[in-house]
Amino acid sequence: MSPELKGFILLSILKMLVVFTVVLVGVALLTLMERKVSAWMQNRRGPNRVGWAGLLQPAADGLKNIVKEETFPAVANTGLFLLAPAMAFIPALLLSGVIPWAAPLPISVDDFGEAIHAGLTSLYLEPTGRFISWLFHLVFGPVSFHGVLSGAVADLPVGFLFILAVSSLGVYGIALAGWSSNSKYALLGGLRSSAQMVSYEVAMGVSLIPVLLLSGNVSFSEIINRQQAGTWYIFPLFLSFFLYFVSGFAETNRLPFDLPEAESELIAGYHTEYSAMKFSMFFIAEYSNVVTVSAVASALFFGGWDVPFISVDPAHPGLLGTVNLGLLFTLLSALVMFVKTMTFIFVVMWIRWTLPRFRYDQLMALGWKVMLPMALGYVMIISTAIYVIEHGLGIESARTQSWILFGLNLILAYGVFGLLDRGRIVSGSNSRTRVPGPGPVAGARRVA
Amino acid sequence: MTAAVFYLLGASAIASALLCITRKNPVSSALWLVSTMFALAGIYVLLHAQFIAVFQVLVYAGAVMVLFLFVIMLLNLGREASDVRGKPAWALAAAVMVILGAQFFAVWHYTPAQMASEQHSGAAVADPLAFFPNNALAAEAARPDDAFGALSASLFQNYLVPFEITSVLLLVAAIGAVVLAKRRI
Numbered sequence: 001m002s003p004e005l006k007g008f009i010l011l012s013i014l015k016m017l018v019v020f021t022v023v024l025v026g027v028a029l030l031t032l033m034e035r036k037v038s039a040w041m042q043n044r045r046g047p048n049r050v051g052w053a054g055l056l057q058p059a060a061d062g063l064k065n066i067v068k069e070e071t072f073p074a075v076a077n078t079g080l081f082l083l084a085p086a087m088a089f090i091p092a093l094l095l096s097g098v099i100p101w102a103a104p105l106p107i108s109v110d111d112f113g114e115a116i117h118a119g120l121t122s123l124y125l126e127p128t129g130r131f132i133s134w135l136f137h138l139v140f141g142p143v144s145f146h147g148v149l150s151g152a153v154a155d156l157p158v159g160f161l162f163i164l165a166v167s168s169l170g171v172y173g174i175a176l177a178g179w180s181s182n183s184k185y186a187l188l189g190g191l192r193s194s195a196q197m198v199s200y201e202v203a204m205g206v207s208l209i210p211v212l213l214l215s216g217n218v219s220f221s222e223i224i225n226r227q228q229a230g231t232w233y234i235f236p237l238f239l240s241f242f243l244y245f246v247s248g249f250a251e252t253n254r255l256p257f258d259l260p261e262a263e264s265e266l267i268a269g270y271h272t273e274y275s276a277m278k279f280s281m282f283f284i285a286e287y288s289n290v291v292t293v294s295a296v297a298s299a300l301f302f303g304g305w306d307v308p309f310i311s312v313d314p315a316h317p318g319l320l321g322t323v324n325l326g327l328l329f330t331l332l333s334a335l336v337m338f339v340k341t342m343t344f345i346f347v348v349m350w351i352r353w354t355l356p357r358f359r360y361d362q363l364m365a366l367g368w369k370v371m372l373p374m375a376l377g378y379v380m381i382i383s384t385a386i387y388v389i390e391h392g393l394g395i396e397s398a399r400t401q402s403w404i405l406f407g408l409n410l411i412l413a414y415g416v417f418g419l420l421d422r423g424r425i426v427s428g429s430n431s432r433t434r435v436p437g438p439g440p441v442a443g444a445r446r447v448a
Numbered sequence: 449m450t451a452a453v454f455y456l457l458g459a460s461a462i463a464s465a466l467l468c469i470t471r472k473n474p475v476s477s478a479l480w481l482v483s484t485m486f487a488l489a490g491i492y493v494l495l496h497a498q499f500i501a502v503f504q505v506l507v508y509a510g511a512v513m514v515l516f517l518f519v520i521m522l523l524n525l526g527r528e529a530s531d532v533r534g535k536p537a538w539a540l541a542a543a544v545m546v547i548l549g550a551q552f553f554a555v556w557h558y559t560p561a562q563m564a565s566e567q568h569s570g571a572a573v574a575d576p577l578a579f580f581p582n583n584a585l586a587a588e589a590a591r592p593d594d595a596f597g598a599l600s601a602s603l604f605q606n607y608l609v610p611f612e613i614t615s616v617l618l619l620v621a622a623i624g625a626v627v628l629a630k631r632r633i
Contacts, residue, residue, distance in 0.1 A: 158498045161499075162502060165509075178521070179517075191518065198518075205506075
């Protein structure tokens with residue numbers, strides 16, 4: 001094995017360790033965040049007994065789940081019952097491997113052992129450095145790397161299509177959990193979830209086609225580069241983002257689309273019969289899906305690791321100029337990506353306490369009769385607009401194109417939200433219908 | 449390395465396919481079919497057809513098989529696993545196997561050199577290039593070679609008419625299904 005290949009493999013393993021550790025610990029902390037946000041919205045304190053301000057609550061919950069007794073339903077299909085949590089968990093975690101969490105880092109090191117030695121010597125840890133360097137040489141031999149290290153564990157050429165493909169597999173875990181539990185509630189939860197996920201996957205896929213049209217590529221790195229050269233896609237493709245995010249809620253089974261685990265109807269839905277760590281694995285899968293949906297939303301529509309007003313491409317300088325790629329910029333960009341992703345995660349938790357749950361037929365009608373036609377219509381409008389702007393008006397600059405599309409989006413958004421809103425919030429209080437007669441009567445119906 | 453991965457995926461595809469047709473429980477059968485599709489997707493990646501691989505997973509494993517599972521669960525099959533495969537079914541299966549084996553044998557002996565010589569001696573009637581000749585061969589040679597360009601050029605330029613006919617066919621099937629399933633629309 002050549003030193004260069006060895007360097008690539010070692011760096012990839014390092015990236016895997018970092019990404020999966022951060023995602024798994026982050027998911028554990030998200031359960032705390034969810035409870036704290038819920039508490040804040042309901043004007044109470046939330047968990048505050050374990051650790052400082054309840055910070056160790058996830059650790060306590062985890063410990064409890066690991067040592068708790070495992071229960072098995074009487075006539076369950078044991079093999080599939082054991083397989084189901086894993087099949088929900090694995091695709092959810094696989095997804096975090098293809099998201100670009102930071103800017104690419106150019107690395108040029110002839111010998112990693114020597115580099116560690118030099119690095120630790122500069123920190124006045126010379127003997128330790130010599131020992132680690134010796135150990136490194138003993139274990140790995142000569143290791144070198146020259147090139148640009150991608151910010152994702154694997155920067156796939158198929159990019160976000162991989163996300164769509166693998167996230168559609170998460171439904172197997174839920175459907176199998178429902179079927180193998182030998183329980184009516186679980187079965188209903190599994191059925192609902194498989195129908196719901198297949199329906200909203202279509203709307204999600206179609207809602208991302210405008211991103212393809214504008215960027216001309218599906219790989220995350222290329223899409224983010226295009227956003228740096230132009231504007232963030234939230235401006236030219238606002239409705240696309242809206243449709244994507246709404247179907248993201250449905251795909252992750254979050255309120256207002258959490259019918260597979262609707263507590264008031266199905267106890268806990270598909271995971272009714274699960275206990276201990278297997279129960280927890282469904283939750284880890286759900287939260288890591290929330291992380292993925294949020295990270296993809298920020299990568300495709302909010303520039304991913306792109307730091308606002310700073311560009312890394314001298315051909316398209318940002319408002320505050322350009323910087324060179326390097327370790328500092330990579331760390332800064334990772335922080336920016338983190339902030340963007342956390343913002344969306346917060347929005348997901350916020351919506352939970354804002355909107356009530358849909359009824360099942362409403363959910364299906366929304367998916368097939370509103371979201372899908374809207375997404376298809378939007379693809380047609382955007383592709384026509386891009387053709388007219390490029391060939392009819394002859395505008396080449398990506399930024400000018402984006403702002404023209406933004407204007408178009410404002411007009412479309414007004415129409416769409418007016419339609420979805422059916423004259424309740426956006427159109428203002430004047431147009432709201434009132435109950436005729438002397439004051440509101442209990443049980444009186446609104447005149448449509 | 450590539451050969452080793454190919455044989456691994458091939459073995460996994462064949463083993464899963466065998467398990468798929470021998471399981472009595474319909475849910476297990478469906479899951480082994482998903483596993484077969486995964487192995488096939490891996491083989492597509494080895495052939496540098498990442499787009500096809502992703503769509504194999506997205507459409508077949510992610511949507512079609514989920515609908516299969518949905519129907520199995522909705523009818524709650526598999527609780528009483530009875531063997532419906534009688535003697536006629538075995539005879540039919542044997543016949544299909546013989547025909548498929550014969551086809552496989554024919555393909556095995558059909559070398560690339562033979563194919564090239566047949567193309568030079570005039571395109572076969574079934575060759576789509578002969579039906580839709582609008583410079584398809586020239587476009588085929590000049591197509592972009594990234595993961596998606598090649599496929600898009602074939603689908604939306606060279607074979608646009610067959611592609612559109614297929615999509616109309618699928619639309620007809622969808623409308624037909626709705627008409628048959630719903631008495632009142």
